[in-house]
Amino acid sequence: MPRYALKIEYDGRPFAGWQAQADQPSVQAAVETALAALDPGFADGMRIAAAGRTDAGVHATGQVAHADLTKEWDTFRLSEALNWHLKPAPVAVVSAARVPDDFHARFSAVGRRYTFRLIARRAPVTHDRGRVWQVLNPLDADAMREGAAHLLGQHDFTTFRSTMCQAQSPVKTLDAIEIEEVALPHGAEFRFHLAARSFLHNQVRSIVGTLERVGAGSWPPERVADALAAQDRSACGPVCPPQGLYLTGVDYPVEPFRE
Template sequence: MPRYALKVEYNGQPFSGWQRQQDLPTVQGAIEAALARLEPRAHTIAGAGRTDAGVHALGQVAQCDMDKDWDPFRLSEALNFHLKPDPVAIVACARVAEDWHARFSAVERRYLFRLVARRAPLTFEKGLVWRVPHGLDLGAMQAGAAHLVGRHDFTTFRSSICQADSPVKTLDALEIEQQPRVDGGTEFRFHVRARSFLHNQVRSFVGTLERVGAGAWDPEQVKTALEARDRAACGPVCPPDGLYLAGVGYPEDPFGGI
């Protein structure tokens, strides 16, 4: 059966996460339903990461196996037609080897978190960014983030329901940038990169670093919390609003750099 890689973009607000669930709307379920319109049978796709309810994606990657030898462009166009009106789009499609796997072939995952500091509630971007009503200190958050980069036991920043075999992970990067906004607020963008992540790890990082930026935590307390290896030492876990699976890296880009 020909195998295809799909680069998927979605707004996670109306979905109960990526993974298919009975009687609940999910991104996986929406794509599998669209595939069934093209080749009527049960379809099972695999994604590079399982995003939670309300989490978005700019570059999720999934795989599907088809009976017919589809032209990749035509397959993406057909899927996009049948995905309407769901806020899901196939932005690229490529034929891949039969042993290629969206999850197990991946060597890197990149997340983006958007946090907006402004007093007024959000209108157009509600659900797409996390708003806090107070200012944040970029330098303090960067100093706190520096303690998290590298190979550590991240038990403190791991959900109690995480199913990973080990809490030890290598965080390759946690970079924070600040951008002024035309609405008078300030946007902070957290760029996080690793081979793999624990459940709620990025949201635990951002929630904790927001407390540092707000002055409630000293940057050194991030190191203390990390070394505690205790979930109770973590700061508040921020909401899914603002979290995006930005991209997935492979030894060879199946989409040719798209």
């Protein structure tokens, strides 16, 4: 059975997350339903695997999943056919690629990239409602960058880990965290770009929520280091809501997709 990798984009608002659930809509179920419409053999209890199980309300521009089909497909035709059957769900296959049988969307990945979008202004957001986290107070980007620097490298991230996290170890290596500031009418958007081999459950949202407190002036930047060293969930700042979070890319030893 040929294996295909799918690069998937979706608006997470209508879904209870990536993972298929019996009584709630999921991105996984939407893609699997589209695949079953193309390949009747796929409908016989087969599943797809993804690089990351995003939570309810979380979006993606670069999620990767793989599927085993019963026939060979031209990859362009496969993505076009899937997008036809995905309508009207806010899910799109932006690229498809034939991959080796030992490729696994989750276990073959060597890096994941997330972006969190935060808008700071008094006026309500309109076009980006449901796609960003909005705060009313202005934020100091330099202070947030100073606080973020304490998180780079390998650490025990227990403080920034959900109590429901199922990872075997809280030790992770944060390879990069960049904070981009974009001017808006009467405010600013802050984009937090984070990269690591893998992340703990709620790690990105916990980090951004903590850094927002630094940017607002409620925390000095060095308190981020103290919170990390505490290895205590109660030392974390607020966990920000999911709607500003995007899975933007997954890295593999050999890039499966060709532009």
